[in-house]
Structures are given as C-alpha cells and as structure tokens.
Amino acid sequence: MNFCPNCGADRIEKIIPPDDNRLRLVCQNCQTVHYRNPKIVAGVLPIYGDKVLLCKRAIEPCKGLWNVPSGYLENKESAEEGAAREVWEEALGKVEITGIHAVYSIARISQVYVHFLGNLIDGKFGIGEESLECKLFSEEEIPWSEMAFTSSTFTLRRYFADRKAGVTQTHLGNYPEEK
C-alpha cells in the first residue's frame, strides 16, 4: 500500500494505533487504519462412487499439479456457496455438499482452507477454464507426488482414512503440521 485508499496521501506508516496491540497500516494524513485479514480458500472434495474428482491446474501457482477444487471465497458468498462455485468453475461439476471435512490454516501466508465433502451429481464433470484436466481417481490412483498444495494432501489422506474407518468427522489442520 503506497497511497491511502481513503484520502490519497502517500503517508501510510506501519504503527500500532491507540487501543490496539498490533502494527497496522495507518494513514498519517487522515488517520484511517487499513486492516488486513486472512483469506478463506473454500473447496469441495467431489465424490462419485469410490472415486474423488481432482483438477490439474492450468494457472500458476503450481500449474500442472493436481488439486482439490478450491479457491478464494468471494464477498457475499457463504463458505459452501463459494466451495460449490469452485467445483463448477474448475471442473464444470455440480455437488451436493454433505459436510465440513477440514479447516486447515496456513498462518504464514494468512490463509484458512475450508474443505467440504460433496457428492458429484450424476458423476458429471468437464474441464473448467482454470484446469488442464479433471479426473476421477480411486485411492490407489491418487498422484500423491504431483499434488499442488498441502491442503489437498491433508484433505485426501484424511478422507480415505475416515472412509476405511467408517466415520465422518471434521479435521483441524495446520501447515507446517507440527505447528
């Protein structure tokens, strides 16, 4: 932030405002405090029979690697609306969300993933504009070494473990894991 979005002055400084305990971007001209907060990445693991749908990313970061369909939640969306929208945008698939599977924080980059499980309706999907390829994988077929993000690996490993154990639960995760 070079200029104050409120008054246009180039007097943004990182200071701790009165009644606060953190460094904030504060305009020294109009005194507006410009807060910055973590982003939510919403997604669904679409399930069809014993397979799950993954997308190969057509865009950076991690172009060419596989991912659980996910993306930044937009303003005026619920978490599940955003998650279902991402499945449509990335894989042209529609899902019926069945529950929350994971809340996975990456504090270093101020992201919180919210991953749902959902049934891929009629098993139908295509290839969205942000994807090079979309494909249903059985557990044995998952390309573990070609996953884009640790959030997807986290979600997939726990999904298959839960399925074996016959349970559904919501997992709390962090990167790095020992955090």
Next chain:
Amino acid sequence: MNFCPNCGADRIEKIIPPDDNRLRLVCQNCQTVHYRNPKIVAGVLPIYGDKVLLCKRAIEPCKGLWNVPSGYLENKESAEEGAAREVWEEALGKVEITGIHAVYSIARISQVYVHFLGNLIDGKFGIGEESLECKLFSEEEIPWSEMAFTSSTFTLRRYFADRKAGVTQTHLGNYPEEK
C-alpha cells in the same frame, strides 16, 4: 476506496476485468485489481464443568449484549490461534481447544465464523478490555434474549443439544437460517 493504494490515482471503477466474471475495484490508471474477500471471525466456546463462558460486550456493535468470545482473525494466525487469542483478550481466560464446533456464514456481510469448543483451563478468567462482564452460565442461565449475534445463539443451541445427545460434531450454519 477513493484512491488507488498502488498509484494514488482517483480513477477507481467497478468493472469486470478480462478473464474474470465479477465486478472488481480496478484502477483505470495503473490497472491494478483490488480484490475484497470475506473475513473470518474466530472464537471459542470455553467450557468449565457444565457451564460455558460468555462475555458482555463493552464495544459496539451490540454493546451490553452477550457473546461467545470471538473476533476477526489476524494475518499470520491460524484459526485456532486467533480463536484462543480472543478468549484471552475478551475474558483473560486460557483454553485448550478440543475441536471445531461450527462454521457459520453470514454472506450478506461477508463473514464466516469459525467457532471451536475448548476447555477453560482451571476455570480461570477475568474481564478483558472489550468486555463489561464475563460469566460462566449453565444452560438454564443463558440470557437467550440478550445475545449479541446469531452466531453465538447458533453455537450455544447446538452445543447443548450435542451434549444432551452425547455427541460431538461440526455444524454448518448460515444466516438467515433458511438460506
């Protein structure tokens, strides 16, 4: 946003950028797209014996009404770190988080609440700067008609129902509820 935080020009317009499908704030001078995303409100329902800890808000909005200790997640925090921090700031209590209780979206105002359950360590608490009063309530004592936010009511009702049923689960909610 009156001025571009990047170049300082007063030429911010709401347009749909190329390769996008939503209106964004775009600087017509430097072409920077300024994204806006929902905020995460993280909190914990602190539990001690058969009681839960609530805080009476000392600040607007909803000053004087009761709330599950919660607040905006900060950059570089995990969801559970932010949630535990809020219990400390609002009630001077320390919690051991035991699980995710609710993910509750209020799409209209672009907020997603993430509420955890946690054990209030040693039953100790005080009154944080943002609170007028902090108090342990049994189910019968909850001031239902004096709750600040629907997210707290959602979390409390489901907590007591789960406790009666002897289950722990993660609840997905929206305001308004019929959404």
